[in-house]
Amino acid sequence: MSFLLRLALRSAWNRRGTLGLVLASIALSTALLWTLEGLRRDLRSSFSQAVSGTDLVVGARSGSVQLMLYTVFRVGGATNGISMDSVRAVSAHRAVAWTVPIALGDSYRGFPVLGTTTGYFQHFAYGDRQPLALASGRAFSGQLDGLYEAVLGAEVAQQLGHRLGNRITLSHGVGATPGLEHADKAFTVTGILQRTGTPVDRTVHVSLQALQAIHLDWVGGAPMPGVRISAQDARKFDLEPRQVTAALVGLKSRAAVFTVQRFVSEYRDEPLMGVLPGVALDELWDALGLGERALQLVCALVALVSLAGLVATVLAGLNERRRELAVLRAMGAGPRDVLWLLVLEGAVVTSTGAVVGLLAALGAQALAGPVLQARFGILLQMGLPAATQWGVLGAVLLAGMLASLLPAWRAYRLSLADGLSPRL
């Protein structure tokens, strides 16, 4: 038997061109499947890591997915705001470490404007608890001196070509049709954030007071007729906001999250709700699961095509091997030896291909990982293959063996029927 094995290896080596192609195709599809499966997993976690380190998002009572949509993804708008008194009440809870109020509603050339406090830059985190970092400049000061200061997300700055010191004017409202501009109160870009791969990149950040200031002489979505308050004079007014859209809440200990959540929902003066971002984002992902299912379908099709290729290549190669098999038969090799030789060959080629593919995928991941995060905001989790990825690898191996059974069975039948002389 060991002689037959050595013979099989020499025979395989003799056909290394064809087998190499089969091996390469298996390696490619393994790499593709492995990467796609990993990407699917990482896409999901990237999505659910659009916000991290925030234990609760507090807003007016509506749906949790809706609240996530506008507070995290800046999609749609809030039906109701919450009063700053409520925010202060939540901050006063003994389990709460910090609160960051946020206000939405204006835009800058299609990008949402977020009014917040300087605490946002300290507490907001994304991904694996990565804090926001400035690529250049500084955060807005939060003081009256630096009232009209703005911090741009990376995408905003890159798309519009803004640099530090540029002056920008915000538009009232959000949406495709630009509303009226707050032309009299221009903002200066003081900071540009590093790319995060989250909606932060598409956001213009200003202080809550600045939002208050640009709306002083506005009422009902339009400038008040006959009233003009200059940018300078605005500083004399009380700019403390009475209402915000929502508040991000950080706790001293995660264990208290349900206590605080109950405190929020039972708050007397105003109907509020507190949402756990991770849970709500998972819900949202499930609602948007179509893309994920499409990826899965593509994965399955890729696997199918490459295995069909394997079977076709081995079957096509079988005809040129019929003489070889007939010679072996005449020398005393049985049909079962022939079956065994082909299955063995299929197994070796498949497993080698799978290993090569796996190494290629890991190599590509190491090379492309940083680019992916910077350009597309997908955080690849290096060195942590998901269970489903191992499942994919196992499926490729199993399917490869099964696929090699088909040509092997045909060779077995042929060598039974051919006798000594292959009837070609």
Place this chain on the structure above:
Amino acid sequence: MPDTVDLLHIHDLRFAWPGSSGDVLALADLRLSPGRSYFLHGPSGCGKSTLLGLMAGVLLPRQGRVELQGQDWAALPAGRRDRRRADLVGVIFQQFNLLSYLSCLDNVLLPCRLSRVRAQRCNGSIQDEAHRLLQRMDLPAALWGRRADALSIGQQQRVAAARALIGRPPLVIADEPTSALDEPLRDAFMSLLMAECREGGSTLVFVSHDARLAQHFDERLSLRDMQAGQVLQETVA
């Protein structure tokens, strides 16, 4: 009458390819004696190659017995059949006899690797025997280490003959081994093959439709005549 005096005894044989309705072969009785050479001829498609397959135990009859040295092939389990074939039968095909990825020498040694009986029947080491046979077949030593597909057709057929003959199998079957050779090569090949079979005491069954070759053989068998029911054995003077 004991069958043991015959090397091969075919009795009441009928063979049909799986899935086909009619029999391709029907032989009432055929006996081959040890050490003799047989020329099996007949028009193409009459089942000559099939008969060789039956003799070598690669194919099994639908009915009847094919006994090699008194042992019916069909009575053995598949694995034993394959081992027995390796031990007792040498085969030469029309062409493409050799495993192209092995050297000439390794091709000749193939039967000895697969059958201990064949290896033991060699004079001296199996390498020595292979060298002797290759020399007898007029193959220069420079070619022995070459890949089989680097040789001409005529050289390949002589390597195939050496492979069929190594370890002196009791039965050597050859399926039109000269059809790809031109006349001078063919005659040289025939005399080498005949001489070695005589020396090794092997029975040779040689299939060809080329009647001119018949003169080399002890006996001639016409498959068509045998199929008709009579066994016709013409003894060549």
